[in-house]
Amino acid sequence: MEANSGGGLGRVLLCLGVLLFLLGLLTGFAVPALAQPRMGLSSHLEGLVNGLFLIAIGLVWPHLSLNRLWAAIAFALLVYGTFANWFATFLSAYWGAVGTMPLAGRGAHGTPIQEHIVFALLVSLSFAMVGGCILLLAGLLPRK
Numbered sequence: 488m489e490a491n492s493g494g495g496l497g498r499v500l501l502c503l504g505v506l507l508f509l510l511g512l513l514t515g516f517a518v519p520a521l522a523q524p525r526m527g528l529s530s531h532l533e534g535l536v537n538g539l540f541l542i543a544i545g546l547v548w549p550h551l552s553l554n555r556l557w558a559a560i561a562f563a564l565l566v567y568g569t570f571a572n573w574f575a576t577f578l579s580a581y582w583g584a585v586g587t588m589p590l591a592g593r594g595a596h597g598t599p600i601q602e603h604i605v606f607a608l609l610v611s612l613s614f615a616m617v618g619g620c621i622l623l624l625a626g627l628l629p630r631k
Contacts, residue, residue: 508538
């Protein structure tokens with residue numbers, strides 16, 4: 488069973504990609520007002536790049552050879568990872584919680600709970616993106 492038999496997940500990915508791209512554009516307007524404008528620029532770029540990534544995945548989706556379960560897992564991991572990437576960097580910029588990213592923050596820190604939230608998002612999205620990309624690659628490999 489192919490991934491595209493699950494009811495148009497490719498089209499949903501296209502819509503979510505455009506939404507994330509839009510969030511990235513809107514974040515660009517907020518950059519000067521954020522506690523950490525440099526991290527705000529990162530959030531702006533994460534929204535744009537991850538939005539384009541979801542659009543690309545949406546276009547590739549009909550070509551995947553994954554059963555419904557693995558397709559659903561890949562979908563969830565990739566959507567979570569891309570949106571969490573934008574959100575984590577936005578929160579970091581808004582709060583000034585950039586302790587886990589010293590190059591972007593130049594020594595700034597948020598409260599301990601803010602730093603933990605940003606760190607948890609960054610770690611979880613990293614695993615989600617790696618897992619989602621492995622599933623994408625597996626679904627794109629030729630079957631014998």
